[in-house]
Amino acid sequence: MNHLLREQIVQRLYSELDGLAESAAKFLLAESDSPTPSEPPLDMLRSHVLSLADSVLMNSPALFEAHLLQARQQRPARAELMLRQHLMALRQALLLRLNVGEYVVVAAALSAGSHWLSAPLPEGPPETPVDADEKTLLFAQMAADYLTLLLGADRRGATRLLLDAASNGTDVRDLYLYVLQPAQREVGNRWHSGEISVAEEHYCTAATASVMAQLQPYFQDTPRNGRLLLAACISGDLHTLGLQMVADFLEHDGWEVRYLGASTPIDSILRMIADQGAELVLTAASMAHHVPLIRELVAAIRRDPATRHVRVVVGGRPFLYDNELWERTGADAWAGSADQAVEVVRGLFKKKG
Template identity: 60%
Template sequence: MPTTDVLREHAAQRLYQELDALADYAVNQLGLPSSSTAAGTGTAPTNPEQLKQHLLALANAILMDSPALFEAHMSQVSEQAGAESALEQIAAIRKAVLLRLSVGQYALAATVLSAVTNSLSADPTPAVPGKESAARTDELSALASGYLKLLLAADRPAAQRLLLDEAENGVDVRDIYLDVLQPAQREVGNLWHSGTISVAQEHYCTAATASLMAQFQPYFQRTPRNGRHLLAACVAGDLHTLGLQMVADFLEYEGWNVSYLGASTPLESIRAMAAEQGVDLLLAAASMPHHVPLLRELVTSLRRDAATQHVRVLVGGRPFARDEALWESIGADGWASSAKEAVAVVQSLFNDDQSATQAKPIARAHVR
């Protein structure tokens, strides 16, 4: 009899292999055109493609033994299309996997599907303002609103000049990151999810913020160096870099030498550079659930190589906030939910008072 881990791998592989068939069966349950029908009529197969993404998220959740990964994915669907629509899609997926998977494989999938169904069916808990929001000054809040207004008006030069002037006048660039850029970008995401702005507008705002962060680099490089070196990269397919860049910048302010690779970097390239440069720390993030298995593969490759076994790995991203044990399951040394918290976690991982014989420390940040 196969072990549970082997059964998980088989179930995930079956889903990966049969995405098209499963998606077509699910859309038929929803009364939508299949991918083949849509292709024949010249209509873009939007709904089948969306269901493929749901099935991919389900496969990764099974593989990683983390229903929270699928919950994170379907929560976004619920936010965009409504809980009723998300639940209907989950029910259609359940019927599809019942038809195509073995009994043991279906049992694993059903456990994940049931957990997420129960979560989405529960009464929503009123949102509680976070500590950062409560502590944000009126001035920085006004700056965030002004910055976003200029971006939405497609006035990138004015938006950037607004914040560059503040930095030149002595405002801590870390406060600008946390209390201006982060809330502005979060609102950009909300506007896109709600359909208020287009994909092109979202890309414009994000590109403008990335360009502004590049102009802030000299402020993070003025502090003394601590002799340590970090590598920051997104795994292949992950294009969401702003959060990773913020963490790298905060650590550069703390004295770290930074090698920043940016978006969608092949795993072998990351491992090879970590070995070549003798880095002490790897920063990596999973913006979507399907990036988590790639991060696990990356950590495994680092641990197997004598040249990189010593490298500490700090991860972040929405999937890790959903499942606070996930970072341990992929072999990372810690996780953090913000740039500010990442600094504290890294300080605990690289405590100069530790002896070389001490066990590897475990660190985490719990702030939501």
């Protein structure tokens, strides 16, 4: 489909965001069978519209499905019925405000989301699969202990557990992959499902970031490959742990690293690439609405003669929902984990010669 049409639709959704949410709220009130209906959640209806816009722009109904999954997890009580009502009300509001061609495009994402709402939610934390690899099984208890210490607000105990393992010769990369990564993923899952608060999630994330910093001296020194990479999260994205892990692994693999961290403006990234002579950019999306911004970053890199040669590798949770989404950002590749990123980058630069 013509990308200009998608951008036109997205601009309509953005410009009429409040009107669409208010119109949907009126439909919800009209359909309520309660004698004293509660005020419809305008903020939540707006979030649905913004997620639809992301889905349309990236041609990815899976992004809207991921948005609904998060909404179901955060509000498990009667969430399916509530969300179905929201989508029906939005459908009616969109019918009134969009022309036929625009509505057909948006309705595709709405229909995919409505169909998906019938799928069962995963129950509880995932168990170690019976066919898990040897290292996953080997570190499963340590990962469980680390998570328990984090959730118990015992940062010192969690730190000591990892530093003791590293000082006894455990490869820091294994601690990243099989302890920190699964534990932090479970923290995120529990936040999404409402089992822990934002404050608790922030505490656990800050503790893990501190542990990673203290593990740096235990990474083995490796010869430099003469190449430099830049790692940065795009504007508005404050979740940096996954990107930091990937940068650490590639530094161990010989790269010089310039790590810019959270919420970095595109123009700052471009200047740093040109000034530092970077050959690789790493970036990630922690939420679906960050994906269009990654596409903007890649497009800006490609437009500038000083940066267009640079390779871009992306990662993050949204790309797990849609196997082709990374290609629509214009990136050169994507990786689902730090060790996979090392292999992907080796392949890219082997091809490049």
